[in-house]
Amino acid sequence: MDETRVAAGALASLPGITPARLKMLMGGFDPEEAAERVNGGRHPADPQGRWIGLCGRDRMAVLGERCLESAVDVQVLGMDGYPPSLSNDPMAPAVIFVGGRKERLGDLANASMVCTVGTRAASPYGMKVAYELGKELATAGISVVSGLADGIDSAAHRGFLAPFPDMPSPATGISAHTGHIFHTAFPVAVVAGGPDVAYPRGSGDLFDAVWDAGVIISEVPPGVKAQRWRFVARNRIMAALSDIVIVVESHTSGGSLHTAGYALRQGKPVGAVPGPINSSASSGCNELIQSGKARLVRGTADVVSLLEADPSVSGSRDKSKKKKKIVVVQSGGAAGEASCHGGDQDLRFIVLGQLGFQPLTLEEVVVLSGRPVGKVSLCLELLADEGLAREQAGSWTRC
Amino acid sequence: MIANVPSAILLGVDGSPVSVEVHASNGVPGFSIVGLPDAAVRESRDRVRAALLTSGFKWSSKRVTVNLAPSAVRKAGAALDLPIAMGMLIASEQIDPEAVTGCAFFGELGLDGSLRYFPGVIPLVDVVGTPKVVVPAVCLDEASVVPAKEVYGATSLRQVVDALNGGGGWVLPGSSSTPGQEHEDFPDLADVRGQPVGRRAVEVAAAGGHHLLLIGPPGSGKTMLATRLPGLLPPLTFDESLSVARIRSASALSQDGAYLPSRPPFRAPHHSATAVSIVGGGSTWLRPGEISLAHRGVLFMDELGEFDRAVLDSLREPLEEGVVRISRVRVSAVLPARFLLVAATNPCPCGEGMTPGSCRCTPRMRERYLARLSGPLLDRFDLSVSLAKPQVDDLLCMVPGESTERVASRVAAARDRAHERGVSCNAVIPSWALDQLAPMSPDALSLIERRLRSGVLSARGMDRIRRVALTIADLAQDGALIGAEHVAEALQLRAARSIVRTDER
Numbered sequence: 001m002d003e004t005r006v007a008a009g010a011l012a013s014l015p016g017i018t019p020a021r022l023k024m025l026m027g028g029f030d031p032e033e034a035a036e037r038v039n040g041g042r043h044p045a046d047p048q049g050r051w052i053g054l055c056g057r058d059r060m061a062v063l064g065e066r067c068l069e070s071a072v073d074v075q076v077l078g079m080d081g082y083p084p085s086l087s088n089d090p091m092a093p094a095v096i097f098v099g100g101r102k103e104r105l106g107d108l109a110n111a112s113m114v115c116t117v118g119t120r121a122a123s124p125y126g127m128k129v130a131y132e133l134g135k136e137l138a139t140a141g142i143s144v145v146s147g148l149a150d151g152i153d154s155a156a157h158r159g160f161l162a163p164f165p166d167m168p169s170p171a172t173g174i175s176a177h178t179g180h181i182f183h184t185a186f187p188v189a190v191v192a193g194g195p196d197v198a199y200p201r202g203s204g205d206l207f208d209a210v211w212d213a214g215v216i217i218s219e220v221p222p223g224v225k226a227q228r229w230r231f232v233a234r235n236r237i238m239a240a241l242s243d244i245v246i247v248v249e250s251h252t253s254g255g256s257l258h259t260a261g262y263a264l265r266q267g268k269p270v271g272a273v274p275g276p277i278n279s280s281a282s283s284g285c286n287e288l289i290q291s292g293k294a295r296l297v298r299g300t301a302d303v304v305s306l307l308e309a310d311p312s313v314s315g316s317r318d319k320s321k322k323k324k325k326i327v328v329v330q331s332g333g334a335a336g337e338a339s340c341h342g343g344d345q346d347l348r349f350i351v352l353g354q355l356g357f358q359p360l361t362l363e364e365v366v367v368l369s370g371r372p373v374g375k376v377s378l379c380l381e382l383l384a385d386e387g388l389a390r391e392q393a394g395s396w397t398r399c
Numbered sequence: 400m401i402a403n404v405p406s407a408i409l410l411g412v413d414g415s416p417v418s419v420e421v422h423a424s425n426g427v428p429g430f431s432i433v434g435l436p437d438a439a440v441r442e443s444r445d446r447v448r449a450a451l452l453t454s455g456f457k458w459s460s461k462r463v464t465v466n467l468a469p470s471a472v473r474k475a476g477a478a479l480d481l482p483i484a485m486g487m488l489i490a491s492e493q494i495d496p497e498a499v500t501g502c503a504f505f506g507e508l509g510l511d512g513s514l515r516y517f518p519g520v521i522p523l524v525d526v527v528g529t530p531k532v533v534v535p536a537v538c539l540d541e542a543s544v545v546p547a548k549e550v551y552g553a554t555s556l557r558q559v560v561d562a563l564n565g566g567g568g569w570v571l572p573g574s575s576s577t578p579g580q581e582h583e584d585f586p587d588l589a590d591v592r593g594q595p596v597g598r599r600a601v602e603v604a605a606a607g608g609h610h611l612l613l614i615g616p617p618g619s620g621k622t623m624l625a626t627r628l629p630g631l632l633p634p635l636t637f638d639e640s641l642s643v644a645r646i647r648s649a650s651a652l653s654q655d656g657a658y659l660p661s662r663p664p665f666r667a668p669h670h671s672a673t674a675v676s677i678v679g680g681g682s683t684w685l686r687p688g689e690i691s692l693a694h695r696g697v698l699f700m701d702e703l704g705e706f707d708r709a710v711l712d713s714l715r716e717p718l719e720e721g722v723v724r725i726s727r728v729r730v731s732a733v734l735p736a737r738f739l740l741v742a743a744t745n746p747c748p749c750g751e752g753m754t755p756g757s758c759r760c761t762p763r764m765r766e767r768y769l770a771r772l773s774g775p776l777l778d779r780f781d782l783s784v785s786l787a788k789p790q791v792d793d794l795l796c797m798v799p800g801e802s803t804e805r806v807a808s809r810v811a812a813a814r815d816r817a818h819e820r821g822v823s824c825n826a827v828i829p830s831w832a833l834d835q836l837a838p839m840s841p842d843a844l845s846l847i848e849r850r851l852r853s854g855v856l857s858a859r860g861m862d863r864i865r866r867v868a869l870t871i872a873d874l875a876q877d878g879a880l881i882g883a884e885h886v887a888e889a890l891q892l893r894a895a896r897s898i899v900r901t902d903e904r
């Protein structure tokens with residue numbers, strides 16, 4: 001990695017840095033100069049000199065080393081290699097860290113990207129819809145952007161990866177514009193921690209699978225754990241990377257509604273999957289549809305027609321804009337994402353989210369949560385003790 | 400002149416030594432067999448006479464009495480033809496008694512003096528006290544698996560006599576077919592896509608020897624999982640292999656060259672099979688049934704509810720004691736039948752009972768269907784899990800599961816821990832020993848207590864849960880105490896029984 005990128009990475013790693021401060025530090029200077037000024041206390045955007053000595057050669061060497069070790073790249077806004085779709089966003093991050101199949105980053109521009117988002121506390125219905133949608137989009141050669149959170153996010157990516165167990169590069173196609181063969185569909189995850197940090201705990205297998213097959217993007221350097229406030233920016237980046245956003249299941253307040261909101265502001269179509277009128281997990285989606293902000297999505301066909309209706313896409317033919325973008329959004333409340341402590345708490349949350357009034361067999365709960373039978377069993381038994389879940393004839397429902 | 404030739408008869412799967420005493424005396428020429436012979440043994444007279452004559456020997460003109468001792472045991476089968484013929488030759492001084500010293504004889508004779516196959520070679524050869532044994536050549540390789548016996552084979556009565564007189568050779572072991580190990584390929588667990596609970600249940604069943612009930616609609620992979628169970632079990636020890644070989648021999652099943660199996664047997668009788676073929680018995684000879692052929696292995700009963708009621712009832716004794724007792728008019732036998740039972744059933748007649756809205760059965764149909772599965776039988780299953788029909792996409796798409804090899808190594812490690820406790824597997828730990836052998840953590844104890852109190856768990860159910868939880872802890876190679884997670888998983892891996900039985904679990 002060249003010095004410029006390392007310097008940019010070092011700036012993005014400063015303690016207490018935020019996307020806005022980073023942009024100010026990097027505005028008007030190239031990254032190396034910015035870093036040198038910050039380190040020497042001579043940066044106009046840092047008049048108090050709070051980062052003096054924190055951005056020197058030694059720090060850069062450490063960061064460069066860490067990126068090398070974790071196989072993470074640094075991409076800088078305005079430089080080659082930075083995803084063009086993201087740079088169209090006026091609030092695009094100045095620096096991103098990229099893991100997984102980094103060479104795919106260039107394909108972002110060629111592929112149809114759908115962001116699927118939804119709540120962490122998803123119902124079995126939402127989980128199934130997300131899983132099926134992910135699977136069908138993969139088969140249709142449409143990439144899925146999501147946040148790797150529990151619930152809808154994970155279900156969508158699990159479904160996406162299901163058709164291609166042995167092929168890290170799912171589908172290939174020929175670009176209508178360049179004639180090059182490219183991989184049309186791959187999973188893209190935008191995470192709030194370092195791109196090498198599996199989160200939430202226990203989702204390591206899915207994280208690894210996405211890493212192997214697609215791209216993991218973060219504003220945070222490798223090795224750093226997710227911070228709660230980063231989820232907001234994460235939701236915005238997902239919207240920016242995608243052509244459309246699909247909210248699979250969402251409560252009336254939740255991170256996935258933010259993603260949908262960002263997409264609407266960026267002029268991108270938003271779809272929502274309707275749910276039972278008495279299901280709180282679908283209330284956000286139903287409201288999006290009722291208010292006319294989102295188109296009703298009943299399945300992959302609706303997603304595809306939404307993609308084709310995307311003005312940026314149809315316009316692309318004459319303006320030789322290369323890609324179609326679709327975003328499927330999972331609803332995920334900030335409250336859910338905040339419970340990043342305690343593995344059992346996490347699982348409890350996931351399982352509780354899956355249980356609904358339709359009975360689920362143990363096997364279904366295990367498949368949907370992606371955790372071992374023993375852990376899921378204990379979780380269910382404890383939920384039964386709390387009076388939150390009930391077993392009847394081997395199937396589980398919510399009380 | 401009295402001749403005394405050692406031999407044996409088959410009782411179930413065990414040999415029982417018999418002395419064939421032949422006495423030739425002056426008097427009215429005649430021939431009689433005493434000592435409780437059955438019809439086949441009484442007919443020996445005609446076969447032996449023809450065989451002696453066609454082989455160039457004389458038929459005694461004396462009064463001949465054949466006594467089969469001990470006389471209290473009923474003698475069945477035709478394997479006594481050769482010892483009777485040998486007794487006749489000695490009694491009529493056509494062969495030197497010295498030549499047959501220390502030698503036992505087995506074999507059915509053809510009218511031309513040829514020696515024919517008979518069932519039960521292995522247990523028969525094993526039981527006689529003599530160091531040397533003569534058997535028909537077709538039984539030679541099978542007989543050779545018995546340790547510490549000199550086994551000689553011959554194709555005819557003439558060859559036996561010539562060889563004994565030093566005028567000819569024997570058929571040597573291995574010259575007809577190759578005895579020894581079979582190479583059975585079990586299907587691999589990696590072929591099972593998805594189904595984490597079903598796979599887990601099979602693993603726990605193999606590790607702890609727990610009987611397993613699979614409940615699911617047709618096409619949910621019940622058979623696929625069951626057939627992968629034998630591959631997870633540890634290979635047979637020599638003693639186990641020999642006991643399996645004895646049973647196969649006694650049922651005339653081992654004529655395919657694989658006399659000492661290294662892998663546990665897998666038997667899957669169809670539900671239309673007769674009670675005799677499954678349990679054992681029969682009119683001609685007391686033939687071991689499928690449950691004995693599954694000894695030390697896996698018995699798979701698909702469509703459990705469709706089996707004959709008598710079959711289901713007769714399973715209880717073997718499931719409890721590892722043996723089956725069979726009584727006939729004059730004989731009774733105790734046959735080994737320690738198998739791992741894997742049974743499969745639909746949740747209801749139409750098979751879709753687990754998917755809400757799909758079942759087309761009336762409550763009455765359901766009730767009648769499930770009534771065939773008696774409570775006491777269902778109680779024997781430590782594990783019962785429900786399986787769903789995988790979607791076609793999942794079959795094509797899901798990541799391959801763990802391989803048999805990997806799961807089998809965990810099973811072997813878990814079984815090692817059971818051996819350290821002094822039991823062959825956790826399923827056979829007696830209830831009184833559970834406190835000592837399966838101590839529980841406070842968390843685990845309190846979970847069990849809560850389930851007992853709420854009535855979802857019975858006292859007997861609790862012991863089964865503890866055994867399964869111990870197996871789960873063994874698989875995880877966890878510490879000395881059973882944890883709440885292990886108990887919870889054991890509870891869940893048994894919960895599906897309430898689909899077919901609603902009173903308790």
Ligand SMILES: [Zn+2]
Binds near residue numbers: 749751752759760
């Ligand atoms: Zn039915």
